[in-house]
Amino acid sequence: MIELEEITKVYSRGFLRRQKTIAVNNVSISIKRGKTLGLVGESGSGKSTLGRIALRLIEPxxxxxxxxxxxxxxxxxxxxxxxxxxxxxxxxxxxxxxxPRMTIRECMAEPLIISNRAGPEEMEDRILGLLGQVGLQSDLIDRYPFEISGGQKQRVALARVLSLDPDFIVADEPTAALDLSVQAQVLSLIKSIQKKSNLTILFISHDLQVIEQMSDSIAVMHHGSIIEQGTPQDILHIPMEHYTRNLVAAAYGSDAWLGKIKDLRAKS
Structure with a gap:
């Protein structure tokens, strides 16, 4: 579905733009239709830049x-x-x-109007159907974003995305601003919608536990490069790179990680 081949992004700055910063360095990834690639790494590693390049929001x-x-x-x-x-x-x-100046109804109607996805006579039903798809009640439709919770706002944002019937979504830290209980609900919702709609997803996060939950495969990004790729089991249980091992130990704790490795060896 989506393939990035030898992607490099260099930013120039300073006098005569002579100072160069390599944000993405010769990266190649691919995601099959209906699957999720989890892209994990620390802040500043180039994850979001790569996601935007995948959508042509940034030129490589x-x-x-x-x-x-x-x-x-x-x-x-x-x-x-x-x-x-x-x-x-x-x-x-x-x-x-x-x-913030638009009601949820208006926020939802905007992409439908721009893309000619619904006429005036069917707009209400279309909006209510989308809100229902993400688990929101119809009584929210005339509220403003500041009148609903963070989790509800993220569900509305997801409903807006789904209104255009996409095949591919870049989910850029979509639950990082939510508390843990709401985060789990939103992640479960995304997985459920993906299964029903056969969505292809590039899921970006610095949280390895979230990446494990959401991904069919994982790519580890460090200083603009992909340093390791594999299945969740490979990355979490037998990471090859020192940086990846540090990510796993930080996410699960050293003792928990050692326990995972012992369990894996016992099964093999």
Whole structure:
């Protein structure tokens, strides 16, 4: 579904733009249709930049992005705009997606109107159906974003994304701002929707436990490069890189990690 080949992104700054910062360094990843790739790494590792490059929200300095067999890096204008609804992003902070001056009804109607997905006569039913899909009651429809909880706002943001019937979603730390109980609910919701809709997801997080829960495969990013890729079992139980081992130990605790390794050896 989505392939990134030898992606590099270099930012230039300073006098005559001579200072170079390599945000992404020769990265190649691919995600099969209906699967989730978990991209994990510390802040500043290049995860979000790579996610935005996958959607052509940021132009790569070099490399190729293919979506459903189409070379996105060569598309421009109307051809690229035509594909936009099929590729969406779910941000960490729903306040960046929801206009505080608009009611939930208006927030939900906006992408439907822009993309001609629903006419005036069917708009109400379409909005209520989308809110129901993410577990929200109809009585929220005339409230403003500041009148609902963080978890509810993230569900509205997810409903807006789903309103365009996407095939591929970049979920960029979508639960990092939520408390643990709400986080678990939203993650479970995303997995349920993915299963029903056969969504392909690039799930970005610094939280390895969240990545383990959500992913079919994991890529570890450090200083702009992918240093290790594999199944969750490979990455969590037998990490090859020192940086990955530190991530696992920090996420689960050294004793818990050693216990996982002993269990794995006992089964083998």
């Amino acid at each position: 300095s070099s490399g190729t992005v293919r979506f459903d067999g189409i070379d996105l890096t060569r598309l421009k204008g109307s051809k690229l705009r035509k594909l936009r609804p099929r590729m969406q992003i779910l941000f960490q902070d729903p306040d960046t997606s929801l206009d």
